[in-house]
Amino acid sequence: MSSATLPRRTFAIISHPDAGKTTLTEKLLLYGGALELAGSITARKNQRATTSDWMELERQRGISISSTVLQFDYDNFRINLLDTPGHNDFSEDTYRVLTAVDAAIMVIDAGKGIEAQTRKLFEVCRRRGVPIFTFMNKCGRPTREPLQLLDDLEKALGIAPFPVNWPLGNGPEFRGVYDRLEKQVHLFERAAKNAQAAPVxxxxxxxxxxxxKIDADVYAKAREEIELLGSLGDSFDQERVQRGEITP
Known part of the structure; x- marks a missing residue:
């Protein structure tokens, strides 16, 4: 099938400032085969400017100001990624973008939890019936307890979370995730400066x-939490995701 006839899926990536939204965008492009080398969000450190942070002010401040459309083909779909600005000064552009997407990826800094701008953008998505996928970011740094983050999602945003992937370790001890749907562990190896796709x-x-590969206590804790989640009896339901009742 030619790229011109591929079915399209459009995703907006939303978050509070500095949660790692633009970096995640680049990683999706990298693992989707659209990039060979991920850029760095820290343009202020004279490193390679991030692909989607293209305006001069964006490079100076290390933030996204205007919504940027990034496109690549993956698994017989044409994927449109909208890297939206997270700062309050530029939120009007984000609100307009959310009228034209199939779903939103809500990026949360796992060390800080749900922050003010995240709440605002979540409510916009909810009012417009946009399905939301939640991505807990920065697991390679010290984070809040995963079970606490799930509880915060439900209490603060009023949406039931369904964790598809469960972290194995925290901060420097983070080694990978457990895929609850496929019942498989994905162990990661760090790539040089995180610029290339990491071996898995x-x-x-x-x-x-x-x-x-994993500390015995970390492994035991992860097993206990995974078994606890399994005992709750929840199952992944795509229709409930589409209705905005749960967020995977």
Missing amino acids: KVMGIDDPFIVQ
Whole structure:
């Protein structure tokens, strides 16, 4: 199928300032095959400017000001990513963007939890019936407890979370995630400066190799939390996601 006839899916990426939204956008492009090298959001440090932060003021301040459309083909779909500004000064552009998307990816700094601008943008999505996927970012730094983050989502935003991936470790001990739908562990290896796609090893959670790579206490804690989530009896329901009742 030619790229001109591929079905399109359009996603807006929303967050509070500095939650890592633009960096996530670049990683989606990188893993989607649209980039060979991820840019750096820290343009202020004289590194490579981030692909979507293209305006001079954006480069100076390290933030997104105007919504930028980034496009690539993946899995027989034409994907449109809208990297929207998170700062209050530029929120009107974000509100307009949210009228024309299939879904929104809500990026949350796992060390800070739900912040003010995230709440505002979430409410805009809710009023307009936009399905929301939640991405807990910066797991490689010290974070809040994952179960607490789930509780905060439900209490602060009034939407039931369904964790598809569960973190294995926290901060410097973060090693990967457990995919609850596929029942597989994805162990990550850090790439140089996080600029290239990181090697990933996939295996079952009982594989002895995991214990060699993860601290025993971290592994035991993750197993306990995963079993607790399984005991709740919740199941992933795509229709409820579309209706905005749950956020995966």
